Amino acid sequence: MAHNDLILETSRLTKSFNGFTAVSDVNLRVRRGTIHALIGPNGAGKTTCFNLLTKFLTPTSGQIFFDGREITRAAPASIARRGVIRSFQISAVFPHLSPVENVCIGLQRSLGVSFRFWMSSAVLGQLRERALSLLDEVGLAEFADVKTAELSYGHKRALEIAATLAMDPVLMLLDEPTQGMGHEDVDRVTALIKKVSAGRTILMVEHNMKIISSISDTITVLQRGEILAEGAYADVSANPRVREAYMGTESGSLEQ
Template sequence: MTIALKAEGLTKEFRGFVAVNNVDLTVEEGTIHALIGPNGAGKTTCFNLLTKFLQPTRGTITYQGRDITRMKPADIARLGLVRSFQISAVFPDLSVLQNVRVALQRQRGESYDFWRSEKSLNRFDDAARAHIDEVGLSEFVDHRAGELPYGRKRALEIAATLALDPKMLLLDEPMAGMTQEDVDRISALIRQVAQSRTILMVEHNLSVVANLSDRITVLARGEILAEGNYAQISKAPEVIEAYIGAGHD
């Protein structure tokens, strides 16, 4: 077993309130690992700690054996650990091609110079089109991103994320707000992307979790309640009680 991401004793307190309490989490390389739990379980806080948008009160986080506990989000992104967000984050007035091209500029160490001539940026086009094709958006390549349906925008975000050449993707509720058709499309895309990458996702859609995940960690009240594959955790009495008692998000 090769470990991609590991948290030990991860704890976050907010003025006396313990949102995440002594969490030990191990994500194996090459797997899809889901983080689930009822409302108020601490999933978002835990995810923000792992992606360094919050600093832990106690505990350590290692990525590929390297301590990243005190590193900034931009620094871990350069190491290949890249996250998405619940809210769509595209440049709405740029085309699909231009959105992915911006990510390629960043990945290759160039600044976001929007005043550069179109011709000077053409060298990124082939790589951008390859990522666009990978997520099934080839027919939308010249469309304005803001005009895309919601599910297609999420696919564009994944394309831009792939342009950063991540080794591990952290997806924050990738199916939020989607129609069933979009859920099916993005699920297939995540499975495809996972063939060569590690994925950790927070997801409230349990059917998606069941279909995609190799391993699942269940949080409740800021602590790990259960861990295993879907067949195991879905039958665990403590998990059933937590969801029935609190409702799931």
């Protein structure tokens, strides 16, 4: 694989907390333009790994490269400016603002301006127009002006994706995008992730195997902070070590 195919790469990424190694010697390679899933049993180190990649934690050792440049010691804001954007569960949106206002805030962040209420009406009009088209992209156009707090759980998650898209991510990090959803919402958000992946790279932590098998190009399986297996779903799900890690038996299945 040519190095310019890689958008995100880690080299021996390690994080210890008081002698406990949560992430150990992880060499992760995320190819440009793919949907890459990070999976593993509880306590496998997925969240710690995500927090290292988004600069919420500093690695104990190892390196992180984004687009060929080392970002191991970069500040969270500086990697966000380069287009590494993490979608937060619910907390990223302001419940008392409308969806269109929430997306406008994301758009302004991407412009690098603080939220200005005294912008000219022309600029505000352009922002609103762009925000409405993003809401339309995630199926929320009809809810543009309601209070965000009144949206259903699935619609709030879709709004979160719209607010993330507003920041124009090159690499989008999704943390369990379908957690706590009913089937209908899961299907809608899965289709949405597939749709917004066009021209972008997505790295996601997700528990739902059905989703992973349907939209992931590559899957990395973590166990006890180390990479256990990596590859396409068919290969990973057939791997006896992966089955054992998930089910405690070699005949165990990844189906959920």
